[in-house]
Amino acid sequence: xxxxxxxxxxxxxxxxxxxxxxxxxxxxxxxxxxxxxxxxxxxxxxxxxxxxxxxxxxxxxxxxxxxxxxxxxxxxxxxxxxxxxxxxxxxxxxxxxxxxxxxxxxxxxxxxxxxxxxxxxxxxxxxxxxxxxxxxxxxxxxxxxxxxxxxxxxxxxxxxxxxxxxxxxxxxxxxxxxxx
Numbered sequence: 001x002x003x004x005x006x007x008x009x010x011x012x013x014x015x016x017x018x019x020x021x022x023x024x025x026x027x028x029x030x031x032x033x034x035x036x037x038x039x040x041x042x043x044x045x046x047x048x049x050x051x052x053x054x055x056x057x058x059x060x061x062x063x064x065x066x067x068x069x070x071x072x073x074x075x076x077x078x079x080x081x082x083x084x085x086x087x088x089x090x091x092x093x094x095x096x097x098x099x100x101x102x103x104x105x106x107x108x109x110x111x112x113x114x115x116x117x118x119x120x121x122x123x124x125x126x127x128x129x130x131x132x133x134x135x136x137x138x139x140x141x142x143x144x145x146x147x148x149x150x151x152x153x154x155x156x157x158x159x160x161x162x163x164x165x166x167x168x169x170x171x172x173x174x175x176x177x178x179x180x
Contacts, residue, residue, distance in 0.1 A: 013050050017043055044071055045087055048094055057098050064091055064103075072110070085111050085123045089130070096134060105134050121158065125165055128154070132172045141176045148173050 020043050044067060051060035064071075071087060092107035111119060111127040119127075128151045135144045151169055155161050 013046065017047050017050065045090060048090060052094055052097075060094060061098055061100065061103075064094070085114075085119050085127075089123060089127055092127075092130065092134075096130075096137070101134055101137050105131070105138070108134060116154075125155065125158075129165065129168050129172075132169060136172055136176055144172065144176050 047063060047067075048060055051057075051063060071091070088107045088110045092104045092111075095101070095104035095107060108127055108131050111124065112131055116124055128147075132144055132147060132151065135141075135147065148169055155165055
């Protein structure tokens with residue numbers, strides 16, 4: 001799917017996504033729950049990528065809203081697969097790109113409000129930083145300050161921080177102090 005997406009073969013990608021989705025629905029009781037979850041996860045992820053790559057932003061937004069219940073249902077088996085958190089992160093980023101910051105905040109909270117131990121560190125760290133970006137765009141500067149401090153404590157507990165984990169939160173803090 002990634003190669004077909006990179007080549008821009010949208011019709012072929014749509015057919016494969018539809019086939020995979022139908023297969024997952026038909027085989028749900030015959031395959032392991034985690035396999036079903038991962039297959040549906042891939043289907044949703046690539047459907048969003050397909051629509052965004054085609055610059056069909058409003059269709060992507062409508063599709064996300066239509067699939068909301070099914071996407072949230074994938075989290076019932078999340079303890080079996082930490083990568084499932086990539087999906088709400090991807091949806092949040094796409095909503096942010098579309099200027100739907102409230103929706104972006106909703107999806108990022110599905111990650112941040114969950115148990116940190118069940119989430120890969122890189123996904124949680126990026127989600128926490130992205131949460132600051134969303135709040136900056138929404139103009140929630142006072143809320144950003146407390147979340148910035150919480151993020152800094154969490155990253156300090158982890159030890160080594162990447163440049164991204166250091167520079168971006170500091171930049172957002174400085175920008176929010178100016179309150180554009």
